[in-house]
Amino acid sequence: MVLSKISSQSDVSVHSTFASRYVRESLPRYRMPDNSIPKEAAFQIINDELMLDGRPRLNLASFVTTWMEPECDKLIMDALNKNYVDMDEYPVTTELQNRCVNMIAHLFNAPLGESEAAVGVGTVGSSEAIMLAGLAFKRKWQNKRRALGLPCDKPNIVTGANVQVCWEKFARYFEVELKEVKLTEGYYVMDPEKAVEMVDENTICVAAILGSTLNGEFEDVKKLNDLLMEKNSVTGWDTPIHVDAASGGFIAPFLWPELEWDFRLPLVKSINVSGHKYGLVYAGVGWAIWRSKDDLPDELIFHINYLGADQPTFTLNFSKGSSQIIAQYYQLIRLGHEGYRNVMENCHENAMFLREGLERTGRFEIVSKEIGVPLVAFSLKDNSRHDEFEIAEMLRSYGWIVPAYTMPADAQHITVLRVVIREDFSRTLAERLVLDVTKVLHELDNLPVRLHAKTAAVVEEEAAAVVVAAGEGGSGRVNGTFLKKTEIETQREITTYWKKFVANKKKNNKNTIC
Numbered sequence: 001m002v003l004s005k006i007s008s009q010s011d012v013s014v015h016s017t018f019a020s021r022y023v024r025e026s027l028p029r030y031r032m033p034d035n036s037i038p039k040e041a042a043f044q045i046i047n048d049e050l051m052l053d054g055r056p057r058l059n060l061a062s063f064v065t066t067w068m069e070p071e072c073d074k075l076i077m078d079a080l081n082k083n084y085v086d087m088d089e090y091p092v093t094t095e096l097q098n099r100c101v102n103m104i105a106h107l108f109n110a111p112l113g114e115s116e117a118a119v120g121v122g123t124v125g126s127s128e129a130i131m132l133a134g135l136a137f138k139r140k141w142q143n144k145r146r147a148l149g150l151p152c153d154k155p156n157i158v159t160g161a162n163v164q165v166c167w168e169k170f171a172r173y174f175e176v177e178l179k180e181v182k183l184t185e186g187y188y189v190m191d192p193e194k195a196v197e198m199v200d201e202n203t204i205c206v207a208a209i210l211g212s213t214l215n216g217e218f219e220d221v222k223k224l225n226d227l228l229m230e231k232n233s234v235t236g237w238d239t240p241i242h243v244d245a246a247s248g249g250f251i252a253p254f255l256w257p258e259l260e261w262d263f264r265l266p267l268v269k270s271i272n273v274s275g276h277k278y279g280l281v282y283a284g285v286g287w288a289i290w291r292s293k294d295d296l297p298d299e300l301i302f303h304i305n306y307l308g309a310d311q312p313t314f315t316l317n318f319s320k321g322s323s324q325i326i327a328q329y330y331q332l333i334r335l336g337h338e339g340y341r342n343v344m345e346n347c348h349e350n351a352m353f354l355r356e357g358l359e360r361t362g363r364f365e366i367v368s369k370e371i372g373v374p375l376v377a378f379s380l381k382d383n384s385r386h387d388e389f390e391i392a393e394m395l396r397s398y399g400w401i402v403p404a405y406t407m408p409a410d411a412q413h414i415t416v417l418r419v420v421i422r423e424d425f426s427r428t429l430a431e432r433l434v435l436d437v438t439k440v441l442h443e444l445d446n447l448p449v450r451l452h453a454k455t456a457a458v459v460e461e462e463a464a465a466v467v468v469a470a471g472e473g474g475s476g477r478v479n480g481t482f483l484k485k486t487e488i489e490t491q492r493e494i495t496t497y498w499k500k501f502v503a504n505k506k507k508n509n510k511n512t513i514c
Contacts, residue, residue: 017038017040017041017044017045018044020038020041022037022038022041022045023041023045027045027046027049054401055399057424057425058399058400058401059401060400060401060402060403060418060419060420060425060433061401061402061403061418061420062420062422063246063247063274063277063278063373063420063422064274064276064277064282064283065276065277065279065280065281065282065283065422065423066282066422066424067422067423067424068280068281068282068327068331069334071330072327072330072331072334075323075326075327075330076282076323076324076326076327077323079093079321079322079323079326080321080323082321082322082323083319083320083321083322084097084122084319084320084321084322084325085311085313085318085319085320087311088311090322093322093325093326096325096326096329097121097122097325097329098117099329099332100122100275100287100325100328100329100332101118101119101120101121101122101287101289102117102118103332104118104120104249104273104287104289105118105119105120105263105289106118107253108245108249108253108262108263108271108273108289109262109263109264110263110289110291110292111263111291111292118289119289119290119291119292119293119295119296120287120288120289120290121287121288121314121315122275122285122286122287122325122328123272123285123286123287123288123315124284124285124286124317124320125274125276125283125284125285125286126164126166126244126246126272126273126274126286127164127166127169127286128286128288128315128316128317129272129273129286129287129288130166130167130170130242130244130272130288131166131169131170131173131174131316132288132314132315132316133242133270133272133288133290134157134170134174134176134204134205134242135174135300136270136290136295136296136297136300137157137204137205137240137242137269137270138155138174138176138204139297139299139300140204140295140297141155141202141204142155143297150201154177154202155175155176155177155202155203155204156176156177156178156179156200156202156203156204157170157171157176157177157178157179157203157204157205157206157207158179158180158181158195158198158199158203158205158206158207159178159179159180159181159190159195159206159207159209160180160181160183160189160190160191160195160209160212160219161180161181161182161183161190161408161409161410162183162188162189162190162209162212162213162214162408163180163207163209163244164209164213164244164246167207167244176204177202179198179203180409181194181195181198182408182409182410183407183408183409183410183411184410184411185411185413185414188212188214188215188217188367188407188411189209189212189215189217189218189219190208190209190219190224192219192220192223192224192227193227195224196224196227196228196231199228199231199237199239201235201237203237203239204239205239205240205241205242205269206224206228206239206240206241206242207241207242207243207244208221208224208241208242208243208244208261209243209244210243210244210245210247210248210249210252210261211245211246211247211248211249211251211372211373212372212373213247214377214405214407214408214416214418215367215368215369215372215375215377215416215418216247216368216369216372216373216374216375216377217368217369217371217372217373218248218252218259218261218369218371218372221241221243221260221261221265221268222260222261222265224241225241225265225266225267225268228241228267229266229267232267239267240267240268240269240295241265241267241268241269242268242269242270242271242272243261243262243268243270243271243272244272245261245262245271245272245273246272246273246274246277246286247274247277247278247373248261248278248372248373249271249272249273249274249278249279250273250277250278250279250280250340250344251278251344251373251374254337254340254341254344254345255341255344255345255348256371263291268291269290269291269295270288270289270290270291270295271288271289272286272287272288272289273286273287273289274286274287275287275324275328276324278344278347278373279328279331280331280335280340280343280423281324281327281328281331282324282327283324284320284321284323284324285324285325285327285328296314300314301313301314302314343423344374346423347374347421347422347423347425348374348421350374350421350425350426350427350430351374351375351376351421352370353427353430353431354376354419354421354430354433354434355368355370355376355378357430357431357433357434358376358378358434358437361437361438361441362381363380363381363382363441364378364379364380364381365378365379365380365381366378367379367414367416368418373420374420374421375418375419375420375421376418376419376421377416377417377418377419378416378417378418379414379415379416379417380415383415385444385445385449386444386447386449387404387415388404388415388416388417389404389415390444391404391417391437391440391441391444392404392417394440394443394444395436395437395440398436398439398440400433400436402417402418402419403417403418404416404417405418419433
């Protein structure tokens with residue numbers, strides 16, 4: 001007897017999602033479905049697909065916090081339904097934001113009186129904070145130019161070519177010329193002298209980076225401030241400085257408190273910092289802090305009352321969650337100076353351990369600095385056989401996400417791998433990473449050389465330089481000169497080599513248990 005079963009079109013009574021019809025139907029990708037599905041099925045199917053994402057804590061490309069204490073996780077979950085902008089309805093949340101602004105301003109040595117409130121705002125990240133700071137500089141510059149009867153239609157901003165893309169966004173979105181100081185090999189941050197040379201009467205500010213995205217290095221803000229003060233005194237300008245401390249703002253005060261980069265320097269008028277980086281909060285919070293009220297034009301601040309009371313607002317967006325603001329306050333009072341200092345010291349020491357381990361391989365050149373963001377940026381001393389992109393690709397098989405990238409203009413021939421050391425990256429993980437990098441190097445050494453674009457270009461140039469008069473049926477050599485192989489011939493040669501390589505490996509390891 002043949003048993004058959006007709007699938008039910010409505011098997012919601014089946015308790016197991018994997019016994020239901022929902023696991024044998026594709027999820028909608030472009031249009032909302034006509035019918036509902038059980039919550040258990042929706043959760044299971046989405047959760048299963050998300051398993052294919054990388055593991056956040058092994059994502060060594062990111063500066064963003066990937067771990068917080070369970071107590072803070074609970075505060076975040078309890079505040080998910082609070083709209084931060086409803087200040088009249090959630091006055092305590094607003095008060096927590098103001099406390100964070102004041103604590104961070106004092107951390108950055110803002111010149112505040114004993115009971116004077118700091119000037120700043122919470123943002124969704126440093127990108128928004130930079131947009132707001134840039135707008136303040138542009139408006140102040142425009143107001144001054146108009147008062148003097150001078151044109152104000154060609155503002156510019158001076159940065160290094162190593163700035164994060166948000167600076168390019170600011171320049172393009174708000175019609176400000178971006179004047180970049182090019183990098184050079186071995187010097188991957190903005191040169192203060194070159195930056196000051198590029199300043200003119202239309203420069204709204206010079207942006208210095210405390211913690212370059214490329215190699216973690218701190219730019220010399222003190223030298224920039226001194227040189228710019230000299231130029232201002234000669235020209236009569238008052239060109240200010242903004243410090244992009246997205247990565248380094250929560251590091252320098254605890255590891256190198258004597259380093260002058262903040263409001264101790266008179267030309268520093270505003271600073272941004274990412275709470276979701278070394279502020280130790282999950283993604284979604286940044287801070288913009290101004291030196292004083294005079295540095296934030298009042299006409300940029302909006303006042304609304306349709307939520308129940310007069311509320312000042314200076315943001316690019318309106319509604320946003322309150323969770324990250326609350327989480328930032330938790331970290332500031334939970335850890336205090338002592339806790340932040342301990343975390344940053346751990347990160348720095350683990351970065352130094354990783355650096356030493358990579359140096360011991362003898363294969364890498366370290367391009368990051370010991371004073372800076374706790375990361376290790378490194379490149380191969382010899383990439384003629386295999387390059388940094390192959391190392392990054394093979395490390396994925398061990399679970400690690402390590403980015404490989406080329407440097408910006410005038411140093412684009414340098415390729416770098418970068419490992420960011422966060423709070424949750426322990427010494428044990430650092431040891432494991434060194435071992436896995438060593439394994440990858442050994443595996444690459446036993447692989448045939450990959451043909452790179454640059455190699456192909458060299459071959460093309462050499463072939464073009466050789467004048468060959470060859471007829472049909474040539475032997476591959478004419479008058480002592482080898483003819484350039486065709487692409488298919490090269491591919492066949494590589495395939496043949498690979499087959500021999502695999503066969504020899506099988507022959508030599510036939511008694512090995514895999």
